[in-house]
Amino acid sequence: MQIRMAKMEDLDEIAFVESECFPFGEAATKEKFAERIKEYGTHFWLMCEEEKVIAFVDGMVTDEKNLTDEMYEKACLHDEKGAWQMIFGVNTLPKYRRQGYAEKLLRYAINDARAQDREGLVLTCKDKLVHYYEKFGFQNEGVSESVHGGATWYQMRLTF
Structure with missing residues (x-):
């Protein structure tokens, strides 16, 4: 397995x-991912076989302390000099789950930040995954203001 940064040529696979x-x-x-790769491809880590x-794992960098729905929609809000690495997604194809790939990618992103x-990383997750992110040192800050996709999200923060 190899970890590398996303390129525009990866767009179809990322969307899948x-x-x-x-x-x-x-x-x-797919269009949002194209914007994200263009704006912050160096914050878009891929695990490849x-x-x-x-x-x-992907996400922008910002000085904003909390992850907002606007960040998902506007890749142009990325600020390379920002204090916080936001994480928008930790994704693994179903047949590759429970083999440690997400953990390796997340640790890679944490080490990069x-x-x-950076001051740390921020992500949101559903209730059932709070315990997963806590094992990396993320602290649960409670229900997020995000209503992305109509779900209830919990904001998690890892401060260095």
Whole structure:
């Protein structure tokens, strides 16, 4: 397995992985991913098996402390000098789950954020995944203001 940054050529595979991981109302579109790769491709980590994308983690950098729905929609809000690495998705194709790939990618993203002198990382997740992110040191800050896809999300923060 190889970890590398996303390129525009990966767009179809990224959109496919997303569609396998999230319901229609929550999944980002191919067009949104194109914007994200263009604006912050160096914050878009892929796990590949022989060049096939099997998992990814992505998110922008900002000085805003909380993850907002607007960030999902507007990749142009990315600020490379920002204090916080936001994480929008931790995605693994179903047949590759429970093999540690998401953990490796998330640790890679955490290490990148630390090396870039960020204050930490912020993500949102559903209630059933709070315990998963806590094992990485993320703290549950309660129900997020995000209503992305009509779901209830919990904001998680890892501060360095």
